[in-house]
Amino acid sequence: MSECPAHAPADHPKVPREKVGVLIANLGTPDDTSYWSMRRYLSEFLSDKRVIDYPKWQWQPILQGIVLSIRPFKSGAAYDSIWNKEADESPLMTITKQQVAKLTTGLHAKYGDDVMVDFCMRYGNPSTPSVVKKMVEAGCTKILFCPLYPQYAGATTATANDQFFRALMAEKWQPASRTLPPYFADDAYIDALAASVERAYAAADQEPDILICSYHGLPFRYLKEGDPYHCQCQKTTRLLKERLGWADDRIMTTFQSKFGPEEWLQPYTVEEVARQAEKGNKKIAVIAPAFSADCIETLEEINEEIKESFEHAGGEHFTYIPCLNDDDAHIAALMGKITENLKGWLD
Incomplete structure (x- = not known):
């Protein structure tokens, strides 16, 4: 008007x-x-x-x-x-x-x-x-x-x-x-993440051995130059673990989407899921807390490439937990x- x-x-x-x-x-x-x-x-x-x-x-x-x-x-x-x-x-x-x-x-x-x-x-x-x-x-x-x-x-x-x-x-x-x-430590955001994990675990035929929190990666050099992203990702995972009431060995932080020759934030998700399968964790779940909406990095990279790496190393049950998207929480x-x-x- x-x-x-x-x-x-x-x-x-x-x-x-x-x-x-x-x-x-x-x-x-x-x-x-x-x-x-x-x-x-x-x-x-x-x-x-x-x-x-x-x-x-x-x-x-x-x-x-x-x-x-x-x-x-x-x-x-x-x-x-x-x-x-x-x-x-x-x-x-x-x-x-x-x-x-x-x-x-x-x-x-x-x-x-x-x-x-x-x-x-x-x-x-x-x-x-x-x-x-x-x-x-x-x-x-x-x-x-x-x-x-x-x-x-x-x-x-x-x-x-x-x-x-x-x-x-x-x-x-x-x-x-x-x-x-940024709202990486916001109570309502952490609660929404935790609720999505609880729903996925309740719906799974077999409970995953470990939850991989896969964040988009950055060159390691950016962390040394003062970018707070790595620390904020680690805090999100820690708060999610505490909200779920889990022990340390049930959840971990990894980073995906490495590009170019430089060292990026580690561990790399695509390598870590294979390591988990090789050490006997044959059932894993992966969640992507840095993404507010499912996209190419989650639907294609995690649910296809990273899943393939896990299964190729002997993994048996791979659960991708979708992004929060338009979930009411x-x-x-x-x-x-x-x-x-x-x-x-x-x-």
Whole structure:
């Protein structure tokens, strides 16, 4: 709804009613699984200095000449194996829409038309600048930017925030802004994780010998340079263990998705699941607490590649515990963090 400001002359341009924006952000997704769509997406992702911080002169010739000539075919096939054919979109896109729909319902019930909820992706579409522009044009004079990463990392939370701030630079009238802090130790988030584990264990034909908490990896060098991600992942696992009331040997932290020649955070999930099988833990469960929604790294990498590594080493029963996605407990946890960070703007 647009109207002339009070006390303004009759010919004053109409302006939209002021509201607060809540902008949900996730990593991103290609538009489809074709070579050129995958190449555009991977080029944007792998050109991000927060993700791969090698000098441009060193990295770009390798990326544009070698990596992007080959990897789009492999990545396209991986995406195709999990693609939501009915909606013609990636599972991450489908799940993000479901999350935003529930958050919109909850926030509108609490704040009415004073809040506008939308989502964007760091890479691909809908782009962060396009959605920020839409929110500003709709009358959002304040925006809470919410990267859905429980644990902070420069390559996830920080680069999402960077893109949000760059989008604000293009606005003549910038809205006031806040960013959602990481919530790796939030009680409601830990409770939601624990409930998902309990449901999976109750439904399993045979109880797993060990739960592997597999987090997306980072180069080990990033930890030495001050990135807190590794420590926050370890704390999430510890709090989950305590919430479940388990002994130390029933749960462990690992890291997946290693890329390039550097040493990354260890132990590597793909190697650790094989070690577990070889040492006699023939029944394992894997959960991915760093991912707010199932995506290529969980549906394809964990549930296919990592599962295959476990079974090849003699593992017998592999249980993948899905991400929290749009589970009501997860939405309630996110609602709690969002409303906490809207205080002073909306109460």
